[in-house]
Amino acid sequence: MNAPVLRVDDLSVEFATREGAVRAVRNVGLEVFAGRTLALLGESGSGKSVTAQAIMGLLDTPPASITSGSIVFEGTDLVTAPERVRRQVNGEGVAMVFQDALSALNPVYTVGHQISELLRVRRKMSRSAARARAIELMERVRIPAAARRVDDYPHQFSGGMRQRIMIALAVALDPRVLIADEPTTALDVTVQAQIMELLTELQRENGMGMVLITHDLGVVAEVADDVTVMYAGRIVERGSVEELFEHAAHPYTRGLLRSMPRTDRDDDELWAIPGAPPSPVLAPKGCAFHPRCDIAVELCRSEQPGLEVIAAGRTSACHRRSEVFDGRA
Amino acid sequence: MGEREVVLEVDSLVRHFPVGGGLLTRRRSAVQAVDGVSFTLGRGETLGVVGESGCGKSTLARTVVGLDRPTSGHVRYRGVDVHASSGRELRAMRRSVQIVLQDPYTSLNPRKTVRDLLMQPFEIHADVLPRDRRLARVKELIDLVGLNPDHLDRYPFQFSGGQRQRIGIARALALEPEVVVCDEPVSALDVSVQAQVVNLLRRLQRELGLSYVFIAHDLSVVRHISDRVAVMYLGKVVELGDRREVYERPRHPYTRALLDAVPVPDPRGRASRTRTLLAGDPPSPVDPPPGCRFRTRCPKAQEVCAETEPLLRIGPSPAVEVACHFPDQTPPARLGDA
Numbered sequence: 001m002n003a004p005v006l007r008v009d010d011l012s013v014e015f016a017t018r019e020g021a022v023r024a025v026r027n028v029g030l031e032v033f034a035g036r037t038l039a040l041l042g043e044s045g046s047g048k049s050v051t052a053q054a055i056m057g058l059l060d061t062p063p064a065s066i067t068s069g070s071i072v073f074e075g076t077d078l079v080t081a082p083e084r085v086r087r088q089v090n091g092e093g094v095a096m097v098f099q100d101a102l103s104a105l106n107p108v109y110t111v112g113h114q115i116s117e118l119l120r121v122r123r124k125m126s127r128s129a130a131r132a133r134a135i136e137l138m139e140r141v142r143i144p145a146a147a148r149r150v151d152d153y154p155h156q157f158s159g160g161m162r163q164r165i166m167i168a169l170a171v172a173l174d175p176r177v178l179i180a181d182e183p184t185t186a187l188d189v190t191v192q193a194q195i196m197e198l199l200t201e202l203q204r205e206n207g208m209g210m211v212l213i214t215h216d217l218g219v220v221a222e223v224a225d226d227v228t229v230m231y232a233g234r235i236v237e238r239g240s241v242e243e244l245f246e247h248a249a250h251p252y253t254r255g256l257l258r259s260m261p262r263t264d265r266d267d268d269e270l271w272a273i274p275g276a277p278p279s280p281v282l283a284p285k286g287c288a289f290h291p292r293c294d295i296a297v298e299l300c301r302s303e304q305p306g307l308e309v310i311a312a313g314r315t316s317a318c319h320r321r322s323e324v325f326d327g328r329a
Numbered sequence: 330m331g332e333r334e335v336v337l338e339v340d341s342l343v344r345h346f347p348v349g350g351g352l353l354t355r356r357r358s359a360v361q362a363v364d365g366v367s368f369t370l371g372r373g374e375t376l377g378v379v380g381e382s383g384c385g386k387s388t389l390a391r392t393v394v395g396l397d398r399p400t401s402g403h404v405r406y407r408g409v410d411v412h413a414s415s416g417r418e419l420r421a422m423r424r425s426v427q428i429v430l431q432d433p434y435t436s437l438n439p440r441k442t443v444r445d446l447l448m449q450p451f452e453i454h455a456d457v458l459p460r461d462r463r464l465a466r467v468k469e470l471i472d473l474v475g476l477n478p479d480h481l482d483r484y485p486f487q488f489s490g491g492q493r494q495r496i497g498i499a500r501a502l503a504l505e506p507e508v509v510v511c512d513e514p515v516s517a518l519d520v521s522v523q524a525q526v527v528n529l530l531r532r533l534q535r536e537l538g539l540s541y542v543f544i545a546h547d548l549s550v551v552r553h554i555s556d557r558v559a560v561m562y563l564g565k566v567v568e569l570g571d572r573r574e575v576y577e578r579p580r581h582p583y584t585r586a587l588l589d590a591v592p593v594p595d596p597r598g599r600a601s602r603t604r605t606l607l608a609g610d611p612p613s614p615v616d617p618p619p620g621c622r623f624r625t626r627c628p629k630a631q632e633v634c635a636e637t638e639p640l641l642r643i644g645p646s647p648a649v650e651v652a653c654h655f656p657d658q659t660p661p662a663r664l665g666d667a
Contacts, residue, residue: 219592259520270553
């Protein structure tokens with residue numbers, strides 16, 4: 001495989017709070033390749049969105065601070081790069097699609113204005129060329145009657161259409177990497193499927209690398225090439241999508257896969273992981289998952305397991321990784 | 330199964346919300362949130378209700394438990410009309426039909442402890458239990474939903490989402506209802522916690538003989554908990570029947586499209602998977618199109634669909650009712666099925 005377009009190494013993010021520093025992201029590493037989709041899978045408090053915000057430079061500092069690591073985009077470390085470079089990369093290098101389009105779009109400007117403004121500032125396009133390109137982009141994301149709707153305001157669009165406009169904005173400058181943070185979570189299931197299809201189509205066409213942040217295993221199974229699972233701020237497991245679904249190498253991933261209700265089966269009792277994800281303020285000692293783990297041993301209560309290779313392309317942060325991987329535990 | 334004992338009967342239920350119609354405009358339109366919904370619920374049964382936003386499922390929930398009044402139609406609990414009863418009859422009905430809401434964080438008073446929250450139902454229905462036996466009952470409830478007595482003096486914000494939903498369930502069960510309407514009870518929860526709450530609801534149903542109306546937009550959760558499933562679109566039930574029939578042989582094109590849209594949690598063979606995607610979003614329930622309401626997004630729509638509204642009737646199989654002029658007769662098994 002070629003070199004990654006975006007490489008995150010040993011990234012740690014802390015938030016200063018009244019109760020002390022909260023370590024939201026700990027030693028996270030990611031590699032995003034052109035034309036491939038990396039799913040970042042996790043529940044609330046897993047640190048997946050904070051990781052994305054760190055990549056985009058969207059963290060409010062303070063209270064947040066990057067305490068270690070690098071975010072390298074095409075040879076430039078964005079953590080240490082000057083603001084000017086950072087701005088250049090945003091949009092053209094790495095762009096982001098958010099969950100809630102209504103709050104991400106500016107309510108007082110027409111959608112056409114928002115798209116063409118971006119093109120005029122960054123691409124130095126003329127007013128009329130930018131408007132024409134905005135309409136083209138809206139057509140590209142399949143907004144019906146784009147030429148007419150270009151002068152509408154965000155609130156005049158349905159949820160699915162607004163999400164399309166945000167996608168048009170995100171791809172307007174042909175980014176190398178697209179980060180999609182729960183892009184379909186707020187949408188109805190039939191609309192969800194349309195948006196995922198649009199995103200994968202754009203990715204194929206432009207050869208972008210994509211980071212898909214989600215809690216939905218179904219979405220992961222449908223579109224991801226590689227999967228990174230996060231829990232309580234750390235990566236607990238990594239692998240290709242086929243292998244990870246075939247045999248998980250971490251009890252958390254395994255539990256998630258087992259507890260998933262499916263539309264093609266009707267077993268009455270669902271497998272359930274006991275307890276709830278820990279608050280980042282009170283992460284348990286040792287392995288953060290041990291209080292909910294069905295195979296935890298003494299060592300898990302005292303010592304944090306490292307993320308280690310278990311097979312080609314597979315890593316797991318579990319003291320009993322090989323037993324889980326082989327199906328012996 | 331012996332003779333089915335019907336506990337709840339919803340009969341041609343309609344709930345419209347008038348909109349517009351200012352000083353100068355004569356014409357008034359209405360959000361036809363629920364428009365002629367009928368079903369029966371047997372003792373110990375679960376009826377799942379699925380549909381997208383705006384299909385009227387939450388209005389249906391509120392109207393069934395008596396939090397909202399129907400524009401027309403009836404809801405009968407054991408033969409007694411919920412909206413026509415008063416006095417003692419109404420109080421008895423209110424005890425027997427309870428609701429669990431999506432987010433207990435917004436439905437539980439943040440200034441009250443769990444003890445206060447669980448005592449409240451007994452204060453409102455003071456004749457149910459003498460004062461000196463209430464605390465024991467509250468402890469029983471806490472135990473029933475898998476929380477422990479130490480939790481009694483805590484406030485809602487001190488709990489995780491899953492635990493808060495357990496409190497919401499305990500409160501709904503306090504007065505020993507027979508019917509519980511669950512409105513998106515697990516939608517706000519983390520994936521790993523959803524299964525716990527679904528399993529809890531199932532266990533309680535077995536132990537207490539409860540009947541559920543389980544409303545959700547998540548089709549897979551509904552499949553797990555339901556005996557029968559109703560699919561709603563813009564205020565109407567388009568398909569209603571045995572869960573296996575509905576999921577494995579969807580007769581209505583909307584049911585099929587909904588099921589096709591759900592991602593399959595298995596990466597194998599995803600490249601060869603075929604699916605029909607619906608175009609567009611669900612239209613607004615304000616003045617919906619005449620004829621079949623789904624026809625604007627339906628791949629099978631013909632002229633007759635715009636002219637005549639298809640009624641819900643027993644379809645190709647006796648276990649399902651379908652409201653479609655062209656119900657699927659023998660759809661092939663879905664790819665990815667075992």
